[in-house]
Amino acid sequence: MSSIVSVQNLRKSYAGGFEALKGCNLEIEEGEILALLGPNGAGKTTLISTICGITVPTSGIITVGGHDTQTDFRAARNLIGLVPQEINLEPFETVMNTVRFSRGLFGKPRDDAYLEKVLNQLSLGDKKDNKIMTLSGGMKRRVLIAKALSHEPRVLFLDEPTAGVDVELRKDMWEVVAGLKASGVTIILTTHYIEEAEAIADRVGVINKGEILLVQEKSDLMAQMGQKQLQIDLTEPTEDIPAALNSYALSRSDDGLKLTYSYDTKGDRTGITTLLNDLQRAGLQMADIQTKQNSLEDIFVGLVREEK
Amino acid sequence: MNMTAVKSIYIFEMARFFRTITQSFVSPVLSTSLYFVVFGAAIGSRIQEVEGVSYGAFIVPGLIMLSVMTQATANASFGIYFPKFIGTIYELLSAPVSFLEIVAGYVGAAATKAMFIGVIILVTAFFFVDIQIAHPFAMIAFLVLTCVSFALLGFIIGIWAGNFEQLQLIPLLVITPLVFLGGSFYSITMLPPIWQTITLFNPVVYLISGFRWSFFGTADVGIGISLFAIALFTGICLAVIWWIFKTGWRIRQ
Numbered sequence: 001m002s003s004i005v006s007v008q009n010l011r012k013s014y015a016g017g018f019e020a021l022k023g024c025n026l027e028i029e030e031g032e033i034l035a036l037l038g039p040n041g042a043g044k045t046t047l048i049s050t051i052c053g054i055t056v057p058t059s060g061i062i063t064v065g066g067h068d069t070q071t072d073f074r075a076a077r078n079l080i081g082l083v084p085q086e087i088n089l090e091p092f093e094t095v096m097n098t099v100r101f102s103r104g105l106f107g108k109p110r111d112d113a114y115l116e117k118v119l120n121q122l123s124l125g126d127k128k129d130n131k132i133m134t135l136s137g138g139m140k141r142r143v144l145i146a147k148a149l150s151h152e153p154r155v156l157f158l159d160e161p162t163a164g165v166d167v168e169l170r171k172d173m174w175e176v177v178a179g180l181k182a183s184g185v186t187i188i189l190t191t192h193y194i195e196e197a198e199a200i201a202d203r204v205g206v207i208n209k210g211e212i213l214l215v216q217e218k219s220d221l222m223a224q225m226g227q228k229q230l231q232i233d234l235t236e237p238t239e240d241i242p243a244a245l246n247s248y249a250l251s252r253s254d255d256g257l258k259l260t261y262s263y264d265t266k267g268d269r270t271g272i273t274t275l276l277n278d279l280q281r282a283g284l285q286m287a288d289i290q291t292k293q294n295s296l297e298d299i300f301v302g303l304v305r306e307e308k
Numbered sequence: 309m310n311m312t313a314v315k316s317i318y319i320f321e322m323a324r325f326f327r328t329i330t331q332s333f334v335s336p337v338l339s340t341s342l343y344f345v346v347f348g349a350a351i352g353s354r355i356q357e358v359e360g361v362s363y364g365a366f367i368v369p370g371l372i373m374l375s376v377m378t379q380a381t382a383n384a385s386f387g388i389y390f391p392k393f394i395g396t397i398y399e400l401l402s403a404p405v406s407f408l409e410i411v412a413g414y415v416g417a418a419a420t421k422a423m424f425i426g427v428i429i430l431v432t433a434f435f436f437v438d439i440q441i442a443h444p445f446a447m448i449a450f451l452v453l454t455c456v457s458f459a460l461l462g463f464i465i466g467i468w469a470g471n472f473e474q475l476q477l478i479p480l481l482v483i484t485p486l487v488f489l490g491g492s493f494y495s496i497t498m499l500p501p502i503w504q505t506i507t508l509f510n511p512v513v514y515l516i517s518g519f520r521w522s523f524f525g526t527a528d529v530g531i532g533i534s535l536f537a538i539a540l541f542t543g544i545c546l547a548v549i550w551w552i553f554k555t556g557w558r559i560r561q
Contacts, residue, residue, distance in 0.1 A: 055560065104315065107312045
């Protein structure tokens with residue numbers, strides 16, 4: 001697979017000396033959905049803004065479809081659609097005129113049939129002659145997406161598309177994104193909702209303090225998350241773990257009331273049944289048991305904490 | 309050159325003008341009529357002819373210039389400031405357009421709006437006073453150049469302004485005084501000699517004088533100097549705008 005967006009050693013520092021991006025490298029493959037995860041202020045928006053031409057990089061090279069975003073900005077930007085984080089829309093204009101304007105800015109000839117198709121896909125068809133100020137927040141967000149799609153881009157950047165959006169609309173948004181992917185558009189979205197990355201991304205990138213910490217296939221990340229823990233609560237504290245249970249590599253809590261067993265759900269045998277039998281044989285009375293799974297969140301929080 | 313983009317910006321901006329068409333037309337017609345009632349009829353009847361022209365007719369070019377300059381500046385500054393204010397500027401910055409195309413779209417629309425208003429005032433004036441236009445082509449040329457150059461100035465103000473107060477600041481503190489003191493309502497030859505000299509540092513004098521020449525064939529300063537002054541002003545504005553986009557000042561960090 002070839003990269004449609006390539007970011008090499010990208011740095012961005014501001015006049016005050018603040019370094020928002022500290023040498024980022026990123027290859028985005030054609031047709032994938034990449035989720036960029038990071039806490040607030042991690043540099044997600046700066047990275048996107050720099051690729052899209054809103055912010056000028058301090059150093060580094062960005063190409064989109066093989067076109068340098070600095071020296072060949074027209075060809076590069078022609079391929080890009082951007083949905084910003086804030087709802088920035090001309091309140092007094094109608095939906096259709098606003099979308100038409102966006103298409104025109106990208107030098108594409110007027111094509112109302114195509115624009116109506118886009119609006120219909122986003123369930124905005126019946127709102128096309130409404131003024132933007134009369135729309136709800138969720139609909140305004142869809143208008144932003146329609147604007148970004150108005151010039152038939154090959155790469156779509158969604159900057160926190162579901163920030164401050166209710167659960168139902170978030171699901172709708174995911175469906176829209178899935179539909180776009182099916183039509184061949186490459187999608188990069190930033191988010192600080194892990195479940196969002198989990199739900200729709202092919203690959204996940206983690207960014208913090210201006211550095212990209214990792215970019216991995218979501219399935220690989222999920223494999224790491226296959227690790228589960230079984231926690232056994234005992235009725236009476238145990239001083240030490242009986243020798244008969246050595247093979248399970250149990251860990252004991254300080255008060256001796258909890259034993260934890262780690263196992264792999266993808267293994268042939270989890271060893272849970274034999275462990276429970278052996279516990280009984282060793283004379284330990286169980287009060288409760290529970291299992292816990294590593295989530296993307298744990299990995300993410302772990303990575304971000306390591307940074308600190 | 310992305311002409312489709314220029315056209316899109318132009319159409320989008322003109323739509324703003326036509327949305328408020330009543331205000332756009334009524335307010336200049338009303339204010340011009342008031343000027344004619346006050347200066348033309350009430351005061352003007354007691355003023356003798358100025359440079360061989362009745363006072364009512366004499367103020368017509370100045371009145372048009374006054375409105376055109378303020379309208380061109382206000383429209384262009386608002387046109388580019390508003391996207392900055394509401395955030396839609398991201399779209400301009402991420403679109404495949406050059407600074408030339410952005411300026412052409414916004415300044416073209418602002419200049420067109422100012423032209424509209426200039427023409428409306430001229431038409432209104434015909435109802436009040438008897439005027440003839442000695443050099444119609446020169447008149448149109450001066451009008452167009454003034455609209456464009458002040459729209460360029462407005463564009464710079466719109467980029468510079470950080471809030472609505474600053475947006476009003478330069479038009480209020482600089483342009484309006486310069487226009488009023490630039491001979492809109494009088495000939496600078498009516499001033500004491502020392503003030504005549506000081507007035508020559510006011511660039512607006514050259515524009516109004518040249519414009520008045522196109523109506524009556526007489527002027528305070530030579531027509532060549534007037535043309536040179538307006539060309540110089542346009543050139544300076546263009547250079548500043550080129551620098552703004554080159555450096556990304558106040559728009560692209």
